[in-house]
Amino acid sequence: MVNSKRGISRREMLRLMGVGTVGTALGSHIAYAQSVPESGTFRFQIESGPGTDFVAVVDAFIEEHPEITVEFSQVEAAVVGVDWQRIAMEAGAVDLISNENPKFLKLDPVLKAGLIQPLDGYRDLYEWDDWVLAAALRRSSRGGQLWTLPLYYEICGASYRKSVLESFDVGEPQTWEEFIQMLEKFKAAGLIPLTNGHRGFSQIQMIHYQFWASIGGLSGPGSITDVIFGDGKFTDAPSVEAAQAILDIYNAGLLDPDVLSITQDDGNERFISGAAALNVTGTWFYSEMQRQFDDDWDMLTMPGPGGGPIWCTGETEAMVIPAAAQDPDAAALFLDFCVKGTGAKILLERGNLLATKAFGELAIPQIQRLPIITGDESSLLIFGWLPQNSQDAYQQGLGGILAGAITPAQWAQQVQDAWERDIEDGQIPEDRSDLL
Amino acid sequence: MSALASKLRPRPLESWRSASSKAREQWLLALVLVTPALIMMGIFVFYPALQTIGLSFYKWDGISPDMGNFVGFKTFARATDNYPFSQAIKNSLLWGVVGLFVPTIIGLIAAALVEDTNLRPKPLFRFAFFVPYFFSMAVAAALFTRVYDPSYGMINQVIQALGFTDVKPQWLGDGRIAIYAAMGVFVWHETAFCYIVFTAAIQQIDRSLYDSAKVDGASEVQVFRYITIPSVRDVATFVMTIMLIVGLTPFAVVFPLTTPGLGGPYYSTEILPTLIFKKARMGYNASEAAALGVILLILVIGIVTVFLWFRERTAPKD
The missing domain is CATH 3.40.190.10 (Periplasmic binding protein-like II)
Known part of the structure; x- marks a missing residue:
């Protein structure tokens, strides 16, 4: 040796x-x-x-x-x-x-x-x-x-059964309007249109990344990239609009009404049992879906108001x-x-x-189509880029919006304050441009 | 002054020279007996407490080998100048009040009902009231995450079965009721402790007092008010003190119910111990965690001292 x-x-x-x-x-x-x-x-x-x-x-x-x-x-x-x-x-x-x-x-x-x-x-x-x-x-x-050497990527999205989408005669939505129409069809059929767990580790944030990426685009002012690696702020319009969009689908009964009380595992159970049509999750759930449904499953990324579908990816392991x-x-x-x-x-x-x-x-095939393989550009999966203060404000606040405790604008300000505090505390490098 | 307080009051120390040899022997014996406990407390309680107090005046992330800079009270200012802290203080005080009174009162009433009435079979009731204490607090809280499930949990199932189909409380998801749901677990668990202590105390009361009261025509309520309560007053002080301390630090309940989004939803169940945990274990901010720990220590000592002073002051005269 x-x-x-x-x-x-x-x-x-x-x-x-x-x-x-x-x-x-x-x-x-x-x-x-x-x-x-x-x-x-x-x-x-x-x-x-x-x-x-x-x-x-x-x-x-x-x-x-x-x-x-x-x-x-x-x-x-x-x-x-x-x-x-x-x-x-x-x-x-x-x-x-x-x-x-x-x-x-x-x-x-x-x-x-x-x-x-x-x-x-x-x-x-x-x-x-x-x-x-x-x-x-x-x-x-x-x-x-x-x-460090990341061995995997993880991508978040909304998982679905191919057969369910076929039975409703809908495809993966390309616009916000198509997405809402799809959720409303599910709701009318008595399904939970979109399930998600907030208690414990909040997966609402994954809805937010997806809407934010869709509204703010891949780069430039207001994008996720601009906030994490540049001079952008959580209070910029796309981030706030994305939070408002979550509140809108929640108030319209298109998001699981139990979202604030259930965990990610509970959401998974609802999806696997067929009670929910869409489940906010990510590539870490792929092996379980393959085991449960053979090939009858896939994952889409949800478009936000005014935007198209953009995947959010992050390095892991x-x-x-x-x-x-x-x-x-x-x-x-x-x-x-x-x-x-x-x-x-x-x-x-x-x-x-x-x-x-x-x-x-x-x-x-479900992996082959993802941006890591296809080479398409993708947005950031935010989890992990936020240190504790910011992450806590981000997670707790998204729940606070749905509970009516704060508005999306107040939430964004709280996250921004926590983010700046983390920078002051040395938890985040002041110059992050070389990570782009 | 109460009998217990009288016994606990320290007596003036005789000077070593004037003490008899028997008194000296007693002092030496006492010293030998308490020394192991003092050493253990020194190592595991006082030294870490002093270290925590010292750390609260530095800026240290908790993992760097060097302790960082001395910053005085800046850490305290930074740790307290935010919404989660104010929420944690408010919730901690509420927990203290609930911990002080609710399990104690329910435990006392339950013990009196079983011991002072004709309720039968007593062993069954004693067992039933004590069962929650078989579980650790954390396990009990983990169990209640299922009980509180809005769709499949036992409580909402019962509500639905009773015909209230539109009523579906989000026990752990609604910030307005989540803290009370957590307190429910605490009360369920700690009432068992209070019950068993009060049961032991009631069993020590001279039964002839009850017989005399009944001969004089006293009702059950009057017997409870004028015999049971005064007789267990010292035990109640002990129980309430313990409940107050446990109530101010209910981490074992809040953690399983809300982790890893600890203290949620939207800080509604935030307490000082959860903030400390987040700063120290998740946030690499050992100094702020230490500062919050010192604040919690002062809060607990302060409130318990005020409580004991109040109990002493309102004690019936001999």
């Missing part, structure tokens, strides 16, 4: 990075010499949901690389808490861990704390630029260095190698296995939307 990590303490790392300032940290360059290991052992940890897919990947990896030992464990995040990855990294308990996504909520705190090491050496060694989507690499970088990793080379070899090796194939076959171009032709 060639264990080539140069030792670096967290304190050293912090000094190099500058206390509490990601921006300062990003300029520093930390030398790690990376190579393909001849043997080794690495400890890999991931949340139990996606972890089930990785059982097969790890088995295949061990078969192809008997010289490497994998100590694989899955974590029930709901039990151990939201910051289990940080704790595992701090404890030096893992060599590879899924840090969920490469966004401000998850990546920047562990980067600021000096808990992870850059992956640029492995990026060159394994030529990931030829395989991993450019946007995924760009958004996983800070200060010109790659800190972003793997990091902790600074305290004992065998980063072995961990990186496994990462490469998931980027262009058999691991990628296995993950793809299981319905995941990969952040790599490998085996794209093998994807199921």
